[in-house]
Amino acid sequence: MELDLSEISEPFRGMLASLTEVATRDEIELTQIPSPKGIAPESFAISAEIRHQTESDHGVSRLVFCRDPQIPEGWNSEFRIIGYAKSPIELEMAKDEYLSQLPWEWLRDSLSQNGASFAHEAGTTTTVVSTGHGSLITQPQHAELEIRASWAPVGFDLKPHLQGWIELLALISGLPPRDSKVVRLG
Numbered sequence: 772m773e774l775d776l777s778e779i780s781e782p783f784r785g786m787l788a789s790l791t792e793v794a795t796r797d798e799i800e801l802t803q804i805p806s807p808k809g810i811a812p813e814s815f816a817i818s819a820e821i822r823h824q825t826e827s828d829h830g831v832s833r834l835v836f837c838r839d840p841q842i843p844e845g846w847n848s849e850f851r852i853i854g855y856a857k858s859p860i861e862l863e864m865a866k867d868e869y870l871s872q873l874p875w876e877w878l879r880d881s882l883s884q885n886g887a888s889f890a891h892e893a894g895t896t897t898t899v900v901s902t903g904h905g906s907l908i909t910q911p912q913h914a915e916l917e918i919r920a921s922w923a924p925v926g927f928d929l930k931p932h933l934q935g936w937i938e939l940l941a942l943i944s945g946l947p948p949r950d951s952k953v954v955r956l957g
Contacts, residue, residue, distance in 0.1 A: 772801045776815070783813050783838045789930040790817070795937055798822050798946055804833070809926070811837035811851070821858060821944040825930050826921040830858030830944045834936050836929060847891040848923035852932055854878075855896075860956075864896045865914030874918040877942045882935035887924070889932070894920030909933075912934045 775789055776784045799821050806814035823829035833861055839849045864870055874896045882889055887914045897917040903910030918939070924932055940946075 772803070772817075773816075774803055779813060779815060780838075780918035784816075786927050786929050787815050787836060789928060790933050793930055793933045793937070795819075796941060796946065798926055798944075799937055799940055801937075806835060808933060810835065810853070811843075812841075813838040815932070819856075819940055821940055821946070830856065830935070830940065832940055835930075845891075845893075846856040846923060848925075850924050851921055852889075852924055852929075853921040854936055855917075855919050856936075856940055856943060857915055858940070860898075860914050860916045860943075860945070862900065862912060862914050865916070870916070871898055873878065874939070874943055875920075878918065878935075878939050881938035881942065882922075882932065885931045885935040885938060886945050887931035888934045889922040889924050890925055892920065893924035894918065917944065 772791060772793070774787065776787055779787060779880045795799075799819055802818045802820075804818045806816040814835050816833060816835045818833040819834070821832070833855045835853045837853060838845065838849060839851075840849055842849055851890065860870075875894065879892070880892070895918070898914065899917065900914045902912050
């Protein structure tokens with residue numbers, strides 16, 4: 772992935788430069804997008820689209836790397852990473868109350884397993900079941916899983932944070948494991 776870091780200060784640019792080295796999965800396409808305004812004096816945003824076997828069945832995500840030397844309340848650091856991801860899930864999974872806990876654990880595990888050091892994490896997970904009405908009555912009931920998270924990176928290497936986020940996206944999207952030793956059941 773090529774990055775345009777022209778609007779980023781030198782110290783922050785150095786931290787973001789390692790993101791170009793991140794290898795993603797064939798099913799996940801990363802793209803630099805405009806950063807949200809007003810979130811921090813400096814920010815850099817990446818969009819990820821998760822492609823499943825069918826064209827209409829995909830997930831979406833945004834990950835924003837932020838820097839504010841004033842250390843806003845709640846950040847506990849000059850740097851903050853803010854993520855949002857949404858993916859379709861099987862309807863039966865959405866009805867399982869334990870599912871609401873899994874994405875948060877997957878996030879923490881994915882970051883840790885990729886070597887990302889982090890602190891002061893915060894976020895929410897949401898499961899949505901949609902039912903069509905009126906002219907959409909023929910639309911089958913469907914479900915989505917959503918996670919909103921933020922954390923303070925510890926250290927200056929942001930690459931493991933993006934790698935961990937990609938792994939989380941694979942998990943919530945139901946993609947098969949990368950490890951050839953792991954076999955998907957079902």
